[in-house]
Amino acid sequence: MTTARTKSMSAAGSVPKATPSPLFAALSSRRLWLTVLGWTVAGVIFFPIFWMVLTGFKTEAEAVADPSLVFSPTLDSYAEVQSRANYFHFALNSVVVSFGSTLLALLIAIPSAYAMAFLPTKRTKGTLLWMLSTKMLPPVGVLVPIYLLFRDVGLLDTRTGLTIVYTLMNLPIVVWMLYTFFKDLPKDILEAGRMDGAGTLQEVWFLLLPLTLPGIASTGLLAVILSWNEAFWSLNLTSSQAAPLTAYIASFSSPEGLFWAKLSAASTMAIAPILVFGWLTQKQMVRGLTFGAVK
Amino acid sequence: MNKTRSSGRTVGGLRTLSLQAPAVSLLFLWMIVPLAMTVWFSLQRYNLLMPGMTGFAGLENYEYLFTDPALWSAIGTTLLLVGWVLAITVVGGTLLAVLFQQEFLGRGIARVLAISPFFVMPTVSALIWKNMMMHPANGVLAWLAESLGLPALDWFSSLPLTSIIIIVAWQWLPFALLILLTAMQSLDDDQVEAARMDGAGPIAIFFFITLPHLKRAISVVIMIEMIFLLTIFAEIFVTTSGGPGLATTNLAYLIYIRALLDFDVGMASAGGVVAIVLANIVAVFLVRMVARNLES
Amino acid sequence: MSTLQLKQITKSFGETDVIKGVDLEVNDREFVVFVGPSGCGKSTLMRMIAGLESATSGDIVIDGQRINEVGPADRGLAMVFQSYALYPHMTVEDNMGFSLRLAGVPKAERREKVLEAARILQLEPLLDRKPKALSGGQRQRVAIGRAIVRNPSIFLFDEPLSNLDAALRVQMRIELARLHEELDATMIYVTHDQIEAMTMADKIVVLQGGVVEQVGSPMELYHHPRNRFVAGFIGSPKMNFLPVEVTEAGAEGVSVRLPGGDVTRVPVAGQDQAAGTALELGIRPEHLVLDDQGPLSGEIQVLERLGGQTSLYVRMGEQTVTIMADGDVAHRVHDTLRFGFEPGRAHLFDADGLALPSLEAHPLASLKRQDNRMASSADSE
Numbered sequence: 001m002t003t004a005r006t007k008s009m010s011a012a013g014s015v016p017k018a019t020p021s022p023l024f025a026a027l028s029s030r031r032l033w034l035t036v037l038g039w040t041v042a043g044v045i046f047f048p049i050f051w052m053v054l055t056g057f058k059t060e061a062e063a064v065a066d067p068s069l070v071f072s073p074t075l076d077s078y079a080e081v082q083s084r085a086n087y088f089h090f091a092l093n094s095v096v097v098s099f100g101s102t103l104l105a106l107l108i109a110i111p112s113a114y115a116m117a118f119l120p121t122k123r124t125k126g127t128l129l130w131m132l133s134t135k136m137l138p139p140v141g142v143l144v145p146i147y148l149l150f151r152d153v154g155l156l157d158t159r160t161g162l163t164i165v166y167t168l169m170n171l172p173i174v175v176w177m178l179y180t181f182f183k184d185l186p187k188d189i190l191e192a193g194r195m196d197g198a199g200t201l202q203e204v205w206f207l208l209l210p211l212t213l214p215g216i217a218s219t220g221l222l223a224v225i226l227s228w229n230e231a232f233w234s235l236n237l238t239s240s241q242a243a244p245l246t247a248y249i250a251s252f253s254s255p256e257g258l259f260w261a262k263l264s265a266a267s268t269m270a271i272a273p274i275l276v277f278g279w280l281t282q283k284q285m286v287r288g289l290t291f292g293a294v295k
Numbered sequence: 296m297n298k299t300r301s302s303g304r305t306v307g308g309l310r311t312l313s314l315q316a317p318a319v320s321l322l323f324l325w326m327i328v329p330l331a332m333t334v335w336f337s338l339q340r341y342n343l344l345m346p347g348m349t350g351f352a353g354l355e356n357y358e359y360l361f362t363d364p365a366l367w368s369a370i371g372t373t374l375l376l377v378g379w380v381l382a383i384t385v386v387g388g389t390l391l392a393v394l395f396q397q398e399f400l401g402r403g404i405a406r407v408l409a410i411s412p413f414f415v416m417p418t419v420s421a422l423i424w425k426n427m428m429m430h431p432a433n434g435v436l437a438w439l440a441e442s443l444g445l446p447a448l449d450w451f452s453s454l455p456l457t458s459i460i461i462i463v464a465w466q467w468l469p470f471a472l473l474i475l476l477t478a479m480q481s482l483d484d485d486q487v488e489a490a491r492m493d494g495a496g497p498i499a500i501f502f503f504i505t506l507p508h509l510k511r512a513i514s515v516v517i518m519i520e521m522i523f524l525l526t527i528f529a530e531i532f533v534t535t536s537g538g539p540g541l542a543t544t545n546l547a548y549l550i551y552i553r554a555l556l557d558f559d560v561g562m563a564s565a566g567g568v569v570a571i572v573l574a575n576i577v578a579v580f581l582v583r584m585v586a587r588n589l590e591s
Numbered sequence: 592m593s594t595l596q597l598k599q600i601t602k603s604f605g606e607t608d609v610i611k612g613v614d615l616e617v618n619d620r621e622f623v624v625f626v627g628p629s630g631c632g633k634s635t636l637m638r639m640i641a642g643l644e645s646a647t648s649g650d651i652v653i654d655g656q657r658i659n660e661v662g663p664a665d666r667g668l669a670m671v672f673q674s675y676a677l678y679p680h681m682t683v684e685d686n687m688g689f690s691l692r693l694a695g696v697p698k699a700e701r702r703e704k705v706l707e708a709a710r711i712l713q714l715e716p717l718l719d720r721k722p723k724a725l726s727g728g729q730r731q732r733v734a735i736g737r738a739i740v741r742n743p744s745i746f747l748f749d750e751p752l753s754n755l756d757a758a759l760r761v762q763m764r765i766e767l768a769r770l771h772e773e774l775d776a777t778m779i780y781v782t783h784d785q786i787e788a789m790t791m792a793d794k795i796v797v798l799q800g801g802v803v804e805q806v807g808s809p810m811e812l813y814h815h816p817r818n819r820f821v822a823g824f825i826g827s828p829k830m831n832f833l834p835v836e837v838t839e840a841g842a843e844g845v846s847v848r849l850p851g852g853d854v855t856r857v858p859v860a861g862q863d864q865a866a867g868t869a870l871e872l873g874i875r876p877e878h879l880v881l882d883d884q885g886p887l888s889g890e891i892q893v894l895e896r897l898g899g900q901t902s903l904y905v906r907m908g909e910q911t912v913t914i915m916a917d918g919d920v921a922h923r924v925h926d927t928l929r930f931g932f933e934p935g936r937a938h939l940f941d942a943d944g945l946a947l948p949s950l951e952a953h954p955l956a957s958l959k960r961q962d963n964r965m966a967s968s969a970d971s972e
Contacts, residue, residue, distance in 0.1 A: 145332030197664030231529030
């Protein structure tokens with residue numbers, strides 16, 4: 001079918017060969033315009049990030065001077081961010097909290113998503129929707145009690161406290177995303193496993209996990225991204241000990257802290273890994289972010 | 296072990312239940328405990344600075360809250376912020392999705408660049424805009440204006456809410472683009488070709504084929520953005536701190552001020568209840584929509 | 592020795608009864624085919640035997656043991672799935688050896704058994720490949736190989752050929768028949784394709800709406816369908832049904848008036864049929880013969896020449912009748928022609944759709960496929 005169409009198209013295209021292909025010229029000029037337009041738009045959107053990365057390689061004086069692309073790049077700001085402000089302390093907090101909460105969320109969510117996908121009951125749909133609805137509770141609505149609870153049990157400004165919050169915050173999305181990935185696995189394969197004598201654990205270990213690993217990985221990456229970038233709880237529940245990068249960067253907002261080059265260097269380091277994660281998982285992420293409503 | 300598996304439904308149900316128990320019970324606690332506490336506190340006279348003055352307040356907090364002009368201003372700010380960002384991101388996202396759906400050189404990389412802002416943490420994006428883009432003396436926008444012979448604008452003092460809207464829209468436009476682009480890829484090529492055979496031009500195809508196909512994805516984008524935008528916090532926190540005056544204080548920021556700056560737990564909780572109610576008005580529609588999707 | 596009995600098996604999903612009391616006996620080394628239209632419950636029935644679904648009530652008995660409560664892996668069965676359900680992340684060898692690995696069989700022994708099965712199925716060169724590098728037919732063979740490795744007492748096949756193209760399907764059909772002989776195992780096979788049922792089965796179980804309509808050998812079902820459903824389902828093209836009216840019933844058979852007005856006597860038992868009773872006469876397209884003196888007539892609407900045979904679709908009043916005629920018939924579209932049939936080939940169905948029993952059993956009706964095979968091997972010697 002397709003070949004037939006291509007053939008007939010090329011046959012039609014070969015007819016006006018005498019007049020040297022105005023069709024071809026029109027097509028390529030359309031393509032050219034699209035290329036220019038597409039790259040311009042993408043460039044404008046990306047510009048602030050580009051500028052920030054650039055500023056990170058400038059000196060403080062250059063950073064506040066008139067915008068210029070010409071300067072001699074230096075790594076001074078990067079060095080200073082670490083030596084003066086102990087960047088790695090906050091980076092470590094971010095890593096521990098976001099990866100810790102993601103692992104925890106996956107551990108709790110996998111059995112749940114497995115049950116929902118493969119052992120559904122009448123209540124499964126309701127449970128899924130209820131999980132979704134817990135995301136509707138705006139964090140600001142429960143800030144006060146969480147703050148007071150954390151204060152009373154000594155979880156304020158601890159990594160543990162923030163990890164717990166992020167785990168619970170991401171749990172619904174993680175369950176949903178895993179659920180949609182698990183559902184895509186043909187039921188037959190697990191049944192074949194059962195016929196071959198696999199118990200539940202073996203079924204999960206030998207079949208489910210290896211087969212849905214890409215899905216689990218992108219679910220995990222999304223959870224890491226969301227925790228890494230979370231800036232409501234981190235600003236309100238941590239101060240110095242457990243502050244992750246979001247809170248650390250916020251400290252640059254004070255009026256006296258006009259260290260743009262250092263801010264840029266710190267920010268670049270803070271967002272670089274997450275940008276890469278995001279680029280890697282953009283497709284699968286859509287599913288998680290929209291609870292499977294858009295695939 | 297094997298026996299449990301092969302026998303009746305109730306046992307299967309029990310297994311399902313036990314596998315789901317951790318996730319469900321944790322989420323239940325996470326939701327119900329703070330929610331109950333918020334409601335409870337909102338009915339209490341409870342200020343951390345005045346330890347002696349506690350007790351049941353009835354609807355007093357709500358009375359104060361609703362007669363406080365700050366609340367109405369905050370709700371107004373919240374709605375303006377949400378409305379404008381939604382308008383910009385949905386319209387812009389749709390157009391961008393159409394653009395990035397076309398074939399052109401290096402499309403893949405251009406796409407990646409365009410969706411990048413979504414992965415930038417809110418405090419970083421707010422500070423980039425505040426310091427490097429919108430700064431009245433050294434920002435790129437000021438420099439641009441000057442090179443065009445225009446007066447430089449002090450964005451955050453003359454157009455505070457607009458500035459916040461620009462920053463937030465910059466973060467969320469890529470989200471809309473990402474979702475709508477994905478939705479667009481599921482549009483059947485045959486449908487477009489059939490329309491072309493029927494004599495539809497690009498504009499007709501956009502309005503009669505593409506847009507209807509995107510309807511569902513657009514509503515999902517609107518609802519999800521709404522949930523997040525209703526409680527925008529970090530961007531305000533690091534740029535304007537709600538000011539000047541109350542110009543950029545939205546509901547989330549107001550509650551933060553009442554709770555962690557004024558230490559008025561009762562009032563803050565009452566504000567929290569209002570925020571929850573607002574969010575759930577939106578939520579009902581989203582949940583319904585996702586539920587319909589689950590059926591099919 | 593592997594026999595299977597189903598005793599009053601029922602299955603309900605919530606309010607809907609999918610299987611409504613099935614009794615069935617499968618003998619050792621028998622090739623039994625469950626056939627029926629989609630939604631008739633044949634797959635559910637097989638899945639209950641496999642242990643993937645639990646029966647709502649009734650007993651499933653293998654070799655005299657009730658196994659309702661036994662898990663699927665411990666029933667000694669192996670199943671070949673419609674989608675093959677190969678493990679995509681494992682090589683062919685690992686796919687086939689997975690059950691042995693779970694059972695803790697040492698590697699060397701595992702390999703030996705896999706190689707043995709691979710030899711039977713000519714899969715040796717493919718052992719290191721992943722399923723996605725295989726063609727449909729090869730995947731099918733791996734799925735069968737996975738079943739063979741388990742050395743099951745009963746093989747279950749769930750529409751195994753439906754994802755193959757027509758040519759491959761014919762080839763696999765032959766291969767399966769060969770396997771049945773070579774493995775000498777009991778096999779249960781589900782299909783919606785009556786040709787697969789007819790060609791492979793020792794015993795066909797026709798299901799409809801969760802009820803067994805008839806159980807019997809292929810020739811029995813063909814020549815003595817118990818009711819109108821089985822008559823219509825077995826045989827291709829479908830049997831023609833004509834409205835007739837009883838004129839006289841006696842020991843020699845039942846005489847009926849055909850649509851054209853002629854009366855013919857069909858040799859079936861039905862002495863209690865009163866004159867004037869409305870019945871349906873069933874006659875297969877291949878049993879209608881062109882005959883200028885024939886009792887039936889009509890106008891040719893469509894004519895399909897297959898070369899060796901010609902299908903004629905003939906308009907008779909309100910209905911269309913299919914005739915399988917010789918390849919050389921000279922008729923053209925819109926010709927009017929006359930045709931008839933040998934009364935012994937016809938069936939009569941009462942108002943409930945039940946067939947009036949034939950007075951004489953067809954000589955091949957009790958033929959088993961094994962007899963067929965023996966006869967042919969005797970021929971070749």
